[in-house]
Amino acid sequence: MVRASALKPSSKFFLRKHRKWPVSPYNTRWQQIFNQNQAFQSLKKSLPPPCHLLPTLIYSFKTYNVDPTPEAYHFVLKTLTKTSQFDHIVPVLCQLGKVEKFDTPEHIFSHLIGFYGRWSKTQDAIDLFYRIPKFRCVPSAHSLNALLYVLCGSCECLKLVPEILLRSHVMGIRLEESSFWILVNALCGIGKVGYAIEIMNCMMNNGYGLNVKICGLISLSLCEQKDSECVDVMGFMGEMQILGFCPGMMDYSNVIRVMVKQGRGLDALNVLVKMKEEGIKPDIVCYTMVLHGFIAEGDFKKADQVFDELLVLGLVPDVYTYNVYINGLCKQNKVESGLMMITSMEELGCKPNLITYNILLKAICNSGELRRARNLMREMTLNGVGVNLQTYRIMLDGLFGKGDIEEACVFMEEMFDKVIVHFCSSFDEVIYGLCQRGLVCKAMELLKKMVAKNVAPRSKAWEALLLSSGSEPSLEETTWTGLVEPIVALP
The missing domain is CATH 1.25.40 (Serine Threonine Protein Phosphatase 5, Tetratricopeptide repeat)
Incomplete structure (x- = not known):
């Protein structure tokens, strides 16, 4: 390599005269990005009125001799949505679709679709979804899910979902698991659990595996239906188990709750047995619900068996469990046993609450022992349990x-x-x-x-x-x- 100092003066003159830079330093990529960032910062600092946002955007980038960026347009649209400037959104979209050349990111349209949905402009959200390809953007399940969230927000708009799904298929959009979840959640919310099951089957037919979250939601919705039969719920859970679904504690708890509500304490007890057979140890909440069911039905013998069983299993009764059991004792006119349970609770570190004392006060007052009721009321006050309206009414x-x-x-x-x-x-x-x-x-x-x-x-x-x-x-x-x-x- 020859040093510059070793060159002859004539050679230096030749290089200075004929040398050409390959690229101008002011036209490089980094300089363009720098100018775009400067223009963007200028736009954000100017804070013009909504009607001047678009002209300010164009002027800011023209000043730096660069084209506007997708981020700049997103900033303008977010500013307009925050101030609910519907009329000024349309010109920005026209500029974005007809003048700009870059591929518009899909998240811009998802944001706008959600904005239209919050303001009940459902048709505007649908029209924007259909126009996404005109903005040099390939729509996907991301924008479709945003529209589905809008449509599933009301029963009237939910009727438009089948047409949207057909059109989205023509647009080349493939439903994802998240899309099926939105549909199932909406159908369960309006009590159409049968249709939700069909959507879940459609999801599996499209190559997706069994979704545990969706199974749990459907089983819960089946339980919450007014005319539901727990046999149907257990049948559904059995079919899902064949496909690989493993019901958890919450799923069985929901079934037990419905059975108790329907006055089917024995069936609720059978669910406890099934849980243990499958290796799931029922918690104190499950046992408390079954205990409440038998007491409500007046089957006190079964209630005693359930209470003894939970103790044998090593479960620690909480105050709710004790309240249910004490209520059962009072229904049998065993007030003395109920009062003894308070002592047992305190020995085990479970402090009786206001409901506990109110149950016993009512039983004592019904038996006509008002002096004893007054003493119990003083005792609960000394123990730091405040009285309420129900106490005084009793x-x-x-x-x-x-x-x-x-x-x-x-x-x-x-x-x-x-x-x-x-x-x-x-x-x-x-x-x-x-x-x-x-x-x-x-x-x-x-x-x-x-x-x-x-x-x-x-x-x-x-x-x-x-x-x-x-x-x-x-x-x-x-x-x-x-x-x-x-x-x-x-x-």
Whole structure:
């Protein structure tokens, strides 16, 4: 290699005179990309009004002597969609389709289709989907799924799906698993589970394997149907098992829930047996549902067997399980056993909740042991379990049933101070009872407190007060007016 310094002066002059650069440094690819980025940044910083976005886009890139990029158009369209400028989207799309030469990315159209769907412009979304090839873009399941999401959002638009699928097939779009999931989810959502099963079969016929997520959704939808038969659900799950579907804990839990709801506790127990045969250990939720089913049916012997079985399996009952079992004991008038269960719960670290105490309070009040009910109420307060409206109603019903109206009044006043309540049928019973015993003044005092707390008495209370007012000359018309006006003003 010859050094430049070794060249003769005549050679240097020759090189300077005749040398030619192969490419201008201002026309290289990196310089073009740099100018496009600069133009894009200029567009983003300008923030013109929506009507000037497209002219600003063209001017920004023309200033740097480069063509606009897909990202710039996407930025303009996203800005227009954020401000819901429908009229200005059309010129941008016309410029994009007729003037520009680059291949437009599909995600731009997916974004616009979703935007039209959110504004219930379904026909605009469909038209844009059909026009995608005119923008030098090959549509795929990505844009089709965006349109399917829009159409599956309402029952009316769902009717257009078959035509869209036929047209998409002509456009060369192949449905993906995600497309089938959208269709199955929509059909299950409107209760057309039979059609959803057909779509799933169509998916498998198109070469896709069994989708566990879709199977689980269909089985859940079968369970949730009002006129569903659990036999059909189990039959469907059996057929899917042949194809390779393995039902999980959630699938069996849904079946058990439906069986219990339909009053088929024994069938629900058989599902537990089937789960164990397949190597799935039922959890405490499954056992609690079966336990609830037998107690609701009055089969307390089976309920005891289920409770013993879950303990033998090593499952730890939670507060919901104990509440169901205690409710069963109370239904059998075994209140003592129910109270002993509270002690067992505390020993096992399971704290009784408000529902636990309310169940026992109701049973004790029904047996007429009001003193014991008061003691239990104090105990729950000491244990940090706050009372609610249901607690007071149980106590009020018990006191009123035994004729202890004055004590019921005390409880009512306590309710007004501790619980927000707008109406309770027990209030009318107490006021009615006071009037029947001639304690109209006491009833009026109680009524004033009710009105002060925005509690609206019903017709029975007003009727009792009106019928009793004739024997009480102290009741002045002004008093009635002062009481009625706030009641009328209540929402």
